[in-house]
Amino acid sequence: MTDEPRKKPEDLRSHKWYGVKDLRSFGHRSRTAQMGFHRSDYAGKPVIAIINTWSDINPCHSHFKQRVEEVKRGVWQAGGFPVEMPALSLSEPFQKPTTMLYRNLLAMECEELLRSYPADGCVLMGGCDKTTPALVMGAISMDLPTIFMPAGPMLRGDYKGEFLGSGSDTWKYWAELRAGNITGDDWQDVEEGIARSPGHCMTMGTASTMTSAAEVLGLTLPGAASIPAPDSRHAQMAALTGKRIVDMVWEDLKPSDILTAASFDNAVTAVLALGGSTNSIVHLIAMARRAGIALDLKRFDALARKTPVLANLRPSGKYLMEDFFYAGGLRALLSQLDDLMDFGQATVNGRTLGANIESAKVFNDDVIRPRGNPLVASDGLAVLTGNLAPGGAVIKPAAMEPHLSRHRGPAVVFKDYNDMAARIDDPGLQVSRDSVIVLQSAGPQGAPGMPEWGQLPIPQKLLKEGVRDMLRISDARMSGTSYGACVLHITPESHVGGPLALVRDGDIVELDVQARSINMLVDEVELGKRRAAWRAPAPKFTRGYGVLYLRHIQQADTGCDFDFLETQEARRTAGGEPEIH
Ligand code: FES
Numbered sequence: 001m002t003d004e005p006r007k008k009p010e011d012l013r014s015h016k017w018y019g020v021k022d023l024r025s026f027g028h029r030s031r032t033a034q035m036g037f038h039r040s041d042y043a044g045k046p047v048i049a050i051i052n053t054w055s056d057i058n059p060c061h062s063h064f065k066q067r068v069e070e071v072k073r074g075v076w077q078a079g080g081f082p083v084e085m086p087a088l089s090l091s092e093p094f095q096k097p098t099t100m101l102y103r104n105l106l107a108m109e110c111e112e113l114l115r116s117y118p119a120d121g122c123v124l125m126g127g128c129d130k131t132t133p134a135l136v137m138g139a140i141s142m143d144l145p146t147i148f149m150p151a152g153p154m155l156r157g158d159y160k161g162e163f164l165g166s167g168s169d170t171w172k173y174w175a176e177l178r179a180g181n182i183t184g185d186d187w188q189d190v191e192e193g194i195a196r197s198p199g200h201c202m203t204m205g206t207a208s209t210m211t212s213a214a215e216v217l218g219l220t221l222p223g224a225a226s227i228p229a230p231d232s233r234h235a236q237m238a239a240l241t242g243k244r245i246v247d248m249v250w251e252d253l254k255p256s257d258i259l260t261a262a263s264f265d266n267a268v269t270a271v272l273a274l275g276g277s278t279n280s281i282v283h284l285i286a287m288a289r290r291a292g293i294a295l296d297l298k299r300f301d302a303l304a305r306k307t308p309v310l311a312n313l314r315p316s317g318k319y320l321m322e323d324f325f326y327a328g329g330l331r332a333l334l335s336q337l338d339d340l341m342d343f344g345q346a347t348v349n350g351r352t353l354g355a356n357i358e359s360a361k362v363f364n365d366d367v368i369r370p371r372g373n374p375l376v377a378s379d380g381l382a383v384l385t386g387n388l389a390p391g392g393a394v395i396k397p398a399a400m401e402p403h404l405s406r407h408r409g410p411a412v413v414f415k416d417y418n419d420m421a422a423r424i425d426d427p428g429l430q431v432s433r434d435s436v437i438v439l440q441s442a443g444p445q446g447a448p449g450m451p452e453w454g455q456l457p458i459p460q461k462l463l464k465e466g467v468r469d470m471l472r473i474s475d476a477r478m479s480g481t482s483y484g485a486c487v488l489h490i491t492p493e494s495h496v497g498g499p500l501a502l503v504r505d506g507d508i509v510e511l512d513v514q515a516r517s518i519n520m521l522v523d524e525v526e527l528g529k530r531r532a533a534w535r536a537p538a539p540k541f542t543r544g545y546g547v548l549y550l551r552h553i554q555q556a557d558t559g560c561d562f563d564f565l566e567t568q569e570a571r572r573t574a575g576g577e578p579e580i581h
Pocket of ligand 1 (some may be wrong): 060
């Protein structure tokens with residue numbers, strides 16, 4: 001990295017909008033003046049697009065109205081011209097059927113905002129689950145200088161003097177309510193205390209997993225992903241992010257200069273050491289493929305076999321992101337992984353990942369465990385294959401009851417979510433603690449959108465018997481805050497005729513995590529008959545964005561990107577820059 005600016009003002013992309021002397025640039029300048037900016041505010045300066053996923057319906061980003069002003073302050077101070085661009089908010093708690101249906105839409109929006117406006121570089125403001133991969137995917141495809149600014153986790157939840165974790169404790173106390181162990185008033189106390197500040201979920205769910213992955217990839221300032229959203233250091237980080245992106249434009253430091261196969265291996269290893277969300281598998285594969293890097297399920301499994309889970313965070317462990325920050329945060333965790341990481345990889349601040357963690361220390365070794373005392377020795381995630389999942393499936397052994405890691409039992413099959421909701425608590429349901437609950441039609445096409453239904457509910461009558469985990473399988477995803485013996489992402493999905501569509505009540509299903517296998521013990525002749533009788537269901541959409549989605553969505557093992565978006569080839573060959581007339 002050189003200290004000398006590599007670009008001159010006339011090399012800036014925005015020069016084509018602002019710097020030339022023609023009729024169209026007159027329009028750009030006069031309309032900028034209309035917004036109260038003098039020519040000296042922007043002439044010859046990098047234009048920094050700040051892609052902001054704030055909205056009134058995204059509680060995880062409710063502080064972004066303020067944070068964007070701090071990012072702008074940094075941009076101004078460094079000699080840039082900040083331009084805020086609102087984008088799809090993807091509010092995990094509110095958007096139905098699932099934000100995953102729209103991840104690729106936000107990725108497209110991000111890419112096209114950057115392409116079609118005079119952006120020289122960008123700050124991506126995200127954090128709530130899908131916003132991180134979506135923004136990063138779009139920015140990788142456009143490949144302008146980019147910094148990701150994570151929303152930061154919210155503060156710990158509070159209930160009768162105990163800490164509450166987003167999602168994880170919702171599922172826990174919901175099960176206790178259904179089992180009759182807590183009252184409706186208790187449940188209301190949980191509701192009021194579980195989310196008490198701005199910021200994303202503060203368990204090691206998908207949000208914390210993906211913002212941490214973005215930091216390890218080198219796309220954030222060091223330490224950025226662990227700072228709680230309301231902490232004043234988060235505001236400082238926002239301003240520093242704004243300052244740094246201006247220099248990155250002059251240096252022409254782009255995602256393609258930062259992202260490599262080794263940086264993705266680093267991200268996967270960190271996710272595993274964090275006990276991160278299974279959703280990260282889908283997102284990291286999609287992000288890597290945008291960068292032209294062939295990350296696949298086998299690589300996750302290979303890295304999982306040698307990576308210990310060191311972060312003692314819910315849902316796999318005990319603590320929350322606020323504790324993790326006080327214990328030293330992600331930089332401290334990475335400092336424990338020196339033999340498993342390639343610390344020579346580049347990052348947005350111009351230094352290597354290794355240089356960025358040089359001074360990192362662990363301040364609480366129960367929250368960030370030493371290598372000699374891991375939470376789990378290996379296998380934070382495991383990739384399964386077998387006649388139920390020829391293209392692969394995933395499970396999170398660290399967050400399930402260990403006795404289920406080798407299990408055989410009769411299937412109880414639900415043909416879709418509505419069927420499951422209608423019958424799961426039926427006292428007459430033929431089910432025991434050894435049964436295997438199977439949900440079909442919950443994948444990328446079937447649900448559609450591959451929602452987080454994969455932590456299938458345990459039948460109420462078993463909850464009352466004290467059962468808190470059992471083997472459950474589906475082609476859905478699972479919230480990163482969820483837990484249990486849930487086989488997820490079965491590929492190919494049932495809706496397109498995958499073997500999951502052929503399972504019937506009473507079929508024996510066998511899981512062996514050690515052997516990485518998931519099978520139904522049904523002979524091939526019988527399966528052939530069922531396959532011949534299977535009929536493709538009608539498509540779920542007949543108009544609108546949903547049709548585009550169904551035509552182009554790919555399966556979970558390749559990241560659920562649209563087929564026309566995933567390679568760098570499109571950016572290189574499709575006239576990545578608009579014509580300016
Ligand atoms: Fe936004 Fe969990 S709801 S991160």
